[in-house]
Amino acid sequence: MPLTTDNELANTRSILSGPASSRDLPDWFREQQQAAWQKFEAIARPTRKDQPWRFSSVDLLDLTPFKSSAELSEEDRRNILKYSRGLHEFAGRMIFAGDQLVERDIVSDDLKKRGVIFQPLERAMVEHADLFRKYFMSTEAKLGSAKFAALHQAMVSSGTFLFVPRGVEIKLPIEIFHWLRGQDVSVFPHLLLIADELAKVTVVEHFSSCDRSAAGFACGVNDLIVGPGANVTYVCAQNWSEKVIGIQINSSKVDHDGSVKSLNLNLGSRYSRFESLSRLIGEGSRSDMLAVAVADGEQEFDARTLQDHVSPRTASDLLYKNALSDRARCTFGGLIRVEPHAHFTDAYQKVRNLLLSDDAEANSMPGLEILADNVRCTHGATSGQINEDEMFYLRSRGIPVKVAQRLIVTGFLNEVIGRLEQPPLADHLNRLIEGKFAQSAK
């Protein structure tokens, strides 16, 4: 794809100059943005001494070079559309580049009739102001990134709003693409998903860069509101260019008997921090938190999670797996928190690191805070390397070392992806992982 020209760069502004004022957004929203900007400026930059940022390369979070995105040309739009290839079948699709809406494939008429709302953020905040205001940025960023959540709120200009009404099931996944385009450009992807009682939906987000060698900054927020008995699956495939600094703040709030399953696939970026907070607020709710990372070169993935059990009889199950080669670093900081009175909690947390080189580094901090009794909480963390016997077995059948290694890593990661129980989705994610292997083999 064509690189950004100097001419385009001239029309962009540094993100550190604050929210743009000339936008076509409602006054209340712009006031919130100003307040968020002040909050961003008031909060100090994180240091490694802050417990939520322990082991993290906070020095990489220098935002000075980053600018807002330039206007897209018609050609850009055509190109982006051409490259936005995800699943074969989907119920609806939204494509953004540089936080500008490129295309929206409408959900089928039938779903529209049944009340499904699938709109860009700027439209939803006008047309569905009550619903929007009730849930927009309603979960506090508790895992360390309050400053970046404020930055996101100050700068967000588009994104996805999806409301699935009571009892409606969307069978095929909804797909969202976010593209970073140009050198030192920033994006602020946003997803607000509200699944009403007994609704069912799957959403897949793709994060990619047009130019695989361009630096950039992505700071996204994603809120899943899961109503009573509702069922939400969310997949994020992060494949930014290897010079991008990314921060993604995800949260889910699950009402009684609701369930949410989320999977983060981390392949791209120089540094990517993923905060995932799941609040189980209703009895009988459940959260499955999954993540897979394939890290090589100088890459650093920093995952922080909180399984927050607020109500009794809730369940959560976390499984994070990292495969690390070269000088890559992975950090996992997770906490299971069982609030007072959240009895009969069943929580599980497991992180596994597969170290493929002598310079790779894995830091694990699996934590528990239990303030109720009558609970079953376990966690585990392991770090190891490829089993020599497995390697020998494959090699004795004539498989070259590199291929054998890749097969073993794929098998290691597949346990997580398989948990999605959606083969088309799993196939797509495996293709992305293979793509990364192919790239690093070059």
Add this chain to the structure above:
Amino acid sequence: MKTETKAVDINRNIGDFAYPEVHVRDAGAGLSEKTVHYISDVKEDPDWVREFRLRGLKTFLEKPLPTHWASKDLETIDFDKIRYYLAPGTGAKRSWDEVPEDIKRTFERLGIPEQERKFLAGVEAQFDSEAVYSNIKKAVGEQGVIFVGSTEGLKNHPEIFRKWFGKVIPIADNKFSALNSAVFSGGSFIYVPPGVKVKHPLQAYFRINAENFGQFERTLIIADEGSEVTYMEGCTAPKFNTATLHSAVVELVALKGAKIQYITVQNWSANVFNLVTKRGLAHENAEVKWIDCNIGSRLTMKYPGVVLKGRKARGEVLSIALANNGQHQDTGAKMIHAADETTSNIISKSISVGTGRATYRGLVHVPKHLKNCKNNTECDALLINATSRTDTYPAITVRGTGNAVQHEASVSQVSADQIFYMQQRGLTEAQAMSLSVNGFVNDLVRQFPMEYSVELKRLIELEMEGSVG
């Protein structure tokens, strides 16, 4: 059901008595350079020790409280109200007959002289800031084993003492190690010559008798090549109305092929802040094993560590914590792998009763280019009541491909079926609960010396009284 032994007495009520203070030496309340000079003068410190103390004070004043991760309860310690040095003004005695009558009575009530006769190779008893009694059995002394107070150690054996003192735990390791470096007094100095295996344990007994007092003992144990030693410490204090501070530093050095086992039964009364830094250095083929039982105190923060410096060194921490109403046991372990083929093992079991809070905090570090290092960590927590709390905060760093690290933790409660089963057979609910809890720690307790395990079991029973119903 059990054999009665009068071993190390860790019954909390037995420790709850105080005699009037008769201190000749008193540094007064508050901490300043004057306090440090006072202590140095009284103890006739050599200049290097005085300088060491002053550096400790400076570091202590500079460092903030670690409340960004630790309990905010630390902020309630009023360092200006604490008295940093109290001593009767007489040196440590070799015979109980020479120990002043009231102090002797204290230790007799705790059963120390009796145990010494029975099964210990040596005993040191510390009363507030200084050792009042110190003795080892003649046969052990003849093997060249040195077992004296730290003051005596640094005066009479400077060539060994100075080489290792402050090397395993530097002054600036943390705020409380710096505090200890400034005002340390008492504690043990042990040297075991090459090849000597001390058959019976050496024991130190720490007693705080004065109110508003801080005890800062400093222990240094050096096991020379191929030697073996077991050290046990016990501690008690009366139940005063105001908080008391205990902040010790313990350094262990196990030279090539040596083995050190360090056993602590901490049973401070429930208003003692127990902030202790303990670390061992294990050289090639050496083994350092910490057995750490925390039952008393208001807040304990203690993470015994082992630096595995030589090839094939082994480190182990076995830890039992029981947090009852109002108590916070913040304990754990540190394993720093610094050589190939080093192995470490951490097993931690905690029980939270009533409003008690038990925390496990761990650190395992395997740097790059090491081969065949292994760590195993297991933490199990048992919650007794709905208001009980438990936390686990491990941090594990692994680099490179040659190593295996695993961590596992679980939290559970006593199963209702178990209790029901036992009640069916005529046990009261409290008895059933106590039996379950003892079962929970049993596999760990079995690894302790017999005298300790029996007492520990009895103590757990005592703590479990009235916890249900």
